[in-house]
Amino acid sequence: MIKIPTKILVVDDEKDFVEMLSLRLNETGEKVTPAYSGKECLDLLEKDNIDVVILDIKMPGMDGIEVLKEIKKRFPLIEVIMLTGHGTTETAVEGMKLGAFDYLLKPADFDDLSEKLEGARKKKDEQEERIRKAEAKLLSRKTGGVF
Amino acid sequence: MENIRLLLVDDEEDFRNIIARRLKKRGLSAEQAGNGEECLAMLEKNQADVVILDVKMPGMDGLEVLHHIKKKYQKTEVILLTAHSSTPDGVEGIKAGAFDYLTKPVELEHLLEKIKQAYEKIQRLEDKEKEAEFREKMEQQMIVTERLASLGTLATGVAHEINNPLAIIKEATGWMELLLKKEELAEMPRKADFEKGLGKIEKSVERARRITHQLLDFVQKHDSALSEINLEELVEESVRLINREVVNKDIEIVRKTKPSAGNIWTDPYRLRQVLINLLNNAIHATSPGGKITISSSVLSHFQAPACLRSQASPAREQRKNNSTEAVELRVEDTGQGIPKENLKKIFEPFFSTKSPGKGTGLGLFVSQGIINKLGGNIEVESEVGKGTVFCITLPRYHKTEEEPEKNSRPDFWKKLGL
Ligand SMILES: Nc1ncnc2c1ncn2[C@@H]1O[C@H](COP(=O)(O)OP(=O)(O)O)[C@@H](O)[C@H]1O
Ligand SMILES: [Mg+2]
Numbered sequence: 001m002i003k004i005p006t007k008i009l010v011v012d013d014e015k016d017f018v019e020m021l022s023l024r025l026n027e028t029g030e031k032v033t034p035a036y037s038g039k040e041c042l043d044l045l046e047k048d049n050i051d052v053v054i055l056d057i058k059m060p061g062m063d064g065i066e067v068l069k070e071i072k073k074r075f076p077l078i079e080v081i082m083l084t085g086h087g088t089t090e091t092a093v094e095g096m097k098l099g100a101f102d103y104l105l106k107p108a109d110f111d112d113l114s115e116k117l118e119g120a121r122k123k124k125d126e127q128e129e130r131i132r133k134a135e136a137k138l139l140s141r142k143t144g145g146v147f
Numbered sequence: 148m149e150n151i152r153l154l155l156v157d158d159e160e161d162f163r164n165i166i167a168r169r170l171k172k173r174g175l176s177a178e179q180a181g182n183g184e185e186c187l188a189m190l191e192k193n194q195a196d197v198v199i200l201d202v203k204m205p206g207m208d209g210l211e212v213l214h215h216i217k218k219k220y221q222k223t224e225v226i227l228l229t230a231h232s233s234t235p236d237g238v239e240g241i242k243a244g245a246f247d248y249l250t251k252p253v254e255l256e257h258l259l260e261k262i263k264q265a266y267e268k269i270q271r272l273e274d275k276e277k278e279a280e281f282r283e284k285m286e287q288q289m290i291v292t293e294r295l296a297s298l299g300t301l302a303t304g305v306a307h308e309i310n311n312p313l314a315i316i317k318e319a320t321g322w323m324e325l326l327l328k329k330e331e332l333a334e335m336p337r338k339a340d341f342e343k344g345l346g347k348i349e350k351s352v353e354r355a356r357r358i359t360h361q362l363l364d365f366v367q368k369h370d371s372a373l374s375e376i377n378l379e380e381l382v383e384e385s386v387r388l389i390n391r392e393v394v395n396k397d398i399e400i401v402r403k404t405k406p407s408a409g410n411i412w413t414d415p416y417r418l419r420q421v422l423i424n425l426l427n428n429a430i431h432a433t434s435p436g437g438k439i440t441i442s443s444s445v446l447s448h449f450q451a452p453a454c455l456r457s458q459a460s461p462a463r464e465q466r467k468n469n470s471t472e473a474v475e476l477r478v479e480d481t482g483q484g485i486p487k488e489n490l491k492k493i494f495e496p497f498f499s500t501k502s503p504g505k506g507t508g509l510g511l512f513v514s515q516g517i518i519n520k521l522g523g524n525i526e527v528e529s530e531v532g533k534g535t536v537f538c539i540t541l542p543r544y545h546k547t548e549e550e551p552e553k554n555s556r557p558d559f560w561k562k563l564g565l
Contacts, residue, residue, distance in 0.1 A: 014311055014314075017314055017315045017318065020315055020318035020322055023318075023322045024321050024325060027326065027329075089374050106314050107313045107314035107318075107356055110317075
């Protein structure tokens with residue numbers, strides 16, 4: 001079976017981390033784009049087609065929570081998995097309230113990450129499927145399809 | 148005022164006896180001395196609160212005695228008795244530190260009034276002293292707390308900083324492991340060696356990660372943060388933290404936590420602090436060979452918790468009304484027990500039966516404060532020589548004002564499951 005790659009954007013100001021996680025995820029068959037700041041993340045989302053964003057919460061400049069808000073406003077269908085420091089549960093809670101799919105403590109367990117990526121991807125697919133169906137219905141009504 | 152220690156000093160025995168008898172009738176007993184030397188000798192043995200002192204005495208006169216008293220016993224108040232004609236003596240006396248003076252012949256009501264005032268002054272001073280002592284203790288406690296807090300800040304910073312490079316090492320290792328599994332590397336020489344090395348790195352990263360997470364756990368910042376926690380894990384963690392003392396003392400710790408007690412929504416760090424306080428107390432009270440049992444169970448709101456069965460408690464009534472599910476945590480020891488007369492006092496701040504270096508008397512006070520804040524209740528039952536049970540009941544979902552209803556959607560919290 002050929003795996004359909006999930007298009008992932010990894011956002012962290014730690015360049016080495018982004019690079020290593022990207023290489024690892026690519027090796028498991030995903031398609032990863034790196035970003036090193038909140039701004040770069042948002043710019044890339046404008047251009048590229050992304051399914052899931054893995055987003056570090058603690059970044060200089062625009063922090064993860066701000067980026068998350070912006071993503072949810074501008075690209076509501078894109079799912080976000082947050083990377084948080086241990087003991088910052090409040091931030092995780094805030095992120096979940098703002099619509100993040102889930103969160104992981106840094107350093108995260110790779111199996112956990114894979115599982116959550118799959119969940120996020122599935123959620124996004126289903127959401128898109130529903131929208132497609134709704135649109136199809138709308139279209140068939142407009143064109144006077146069978147009632 | 149009945150237990151006030153009075154000393155009556157006058158060279159006229161008849162006068163002393165009359166006054167003493169009258170005071171007695173009003174419920175005050177006074178010691179007597181016939182001259183200055185005798186007075187000082189008596190004070191040497193038993194201090195007095197108030198000395199009623201005649202000024203005109205053969206030998207050492209009243210003013211001289213007053214000087215001695217004020218030099219040696221600052222807390223003792225002196226009421227001088229002067230002859231009608233010698234007001235200057237009285238004024239002199241007050242300058243030298245007497246509380247006041249009365250002129251002879253003495254009216255009992257006046258004397259009583261003066262004694263009362265002097266006694267009140269003494270009590271005011273004592274209260275002030277106690278307050279100062281209390282404040283000093285509090286300040287010391289604050290210093291300790293602050294020191295811990297700044298240590299915590301440092302440790303937290305370090306732990307966070309270390310987590311980032313750890314994450315990089317971890318991903319790099321995982322990546323290389325993936326590469327080794329690729330077909331193109333199937334025939335790689337000494338592949339097993341590489342795999343072994345990577346395995347070791349991975350394990351060590353995991354170990355370091357555990358340490359940083361524990362450190363971050365332990366020094367959590369102090370403002371309340373609620374989260375969902377597993378009771379069993381909490382108990383496990385607390386026991387681990389006090390384990391060394393237990394092993395040293397040869398005390399057995401039994402855990403009777405039921406998995407069904409499950410998760411509760413509360414402040415994990417504070418609750419753990421309470422558990423550790425209770426466990427430490429139990430360890431202190433238990434002799435080698437003894438046993439400490441920690442148990443947790445679920446209370447449906449209708450069932451009276453075992454440890455509260457003796458009387459209706461307001462907290463239980465409340466639970467009934469709100470029909471909130473509650474959990475119970477018990478810490479039971481086979482230690483020395485708590486005497487009845489102390490049971491009421493143990494939750495007071497600074498009440499401790501331990502030597503100053505060992506006990507602060509704040510453990511239970513703080514614990515009760517925390518538990519009440521978390522919407523729960525802490526109770527104690529004890530029998531001297533047999534042991535003690537501390538019993539905490541907590542609502543399963545504790546809501547604070549800042550946590551509005553909509554935030555407690557169950558599926559939402561399940562996702563956060565820590
Ligand atoms: N499990 C116990 N068994 C016997 N006595 C206890 C127990 N727990 C508390 N006490 C009594 O209550 C007092 C107050 O406890 P606490 O507030 O923790 O202060 P501290 O432990 O510093 O003395 C103790 O000094 C002790 O006399
Ligand atoms: Mg204690």
